[in-house]
Amino acid sequence: MHGFICRQNIQGVGVSLPSWSSDTIGNTIAFIHSDPDVLSLLKQQSYFVDMSDCGFFQLDPVTLVPECCKEYKFKRNQAIAKRFIGDHKKAFKTTSKASNS
Template identity: 45%
Template sequence: MSGRYFFVVKFLPDYADTSLLCGRCISIMHGFINKNPTGKNAVGVSFPFWTEESLGNAIAFVAEDKELLIGLSFQPYFSLMKEEGLFELSGVLPVADDAKEIRFIRNQAIGKSFLGSKRRRMKRAQDRAEKLGRIKQNKVNEDRVFDNFHRIPLSSQSTNQDIMLHVQKEECVDIKLNHFNSYGLATNQTWKGTVPELKNTMF
């Protein structure tokens, strides 16, 4: 038994931009954790209704620390959206022992593969080569093919810049606790945190 808890934020409007709302919710969690260092790397994000076509109309937060999740669930943004009838929030609930384990990965290689990013990297490389007195030919690598992913836009409060998270889903066997980046996600190398699949959870 992993002794984890979760709560779900469900987006109620049929017209909701779920990617945008997921990004906003992740930003709220990011800011909350920065003010509560005991929760650093300890809160994971799950998308209960993820499909190949969509992130789904909900986001969940998972952690061992029940009190930490209660504090997160009472953040003013969540309370306001609930009062406005735009969000439905579950209580903080225990994760079922038989829940399937998954991982949501931020894959930064996807963003780097897009043309705009390629051009910026090529320009930087060319500038460096010119400063070193070398001639560098611009070569565009063959496009990489990635498994299904979704984009989540969010604003970084620390840098005041808009960033794009490219997120993929991966099935897992073992549970890995307290191993998430500051956005509640795993990564290809450093962070390997897993979360329960919650699509069959009633709340």
């Protein structure tokens, strides 16, 4: 999708997780743009069409975001990600390999 967006010079696409809750991110993703034609173009991307044809995705019609929707913004915090065990293990392996060289 990123390659398609770059080739088409599309800017300002947002992502929404409308089924998000405190327990799960849900099984729905929505793309948002101020121009509905941009979203229609995005829906025609071969990846989305193929996944829809295979039954993995359901592509809904482009609609306006309802005024009553709440807006939340998430920003990845790299400092927090470093606190997770997987990141510690990865850093430890990298450090161990460098020490053994």
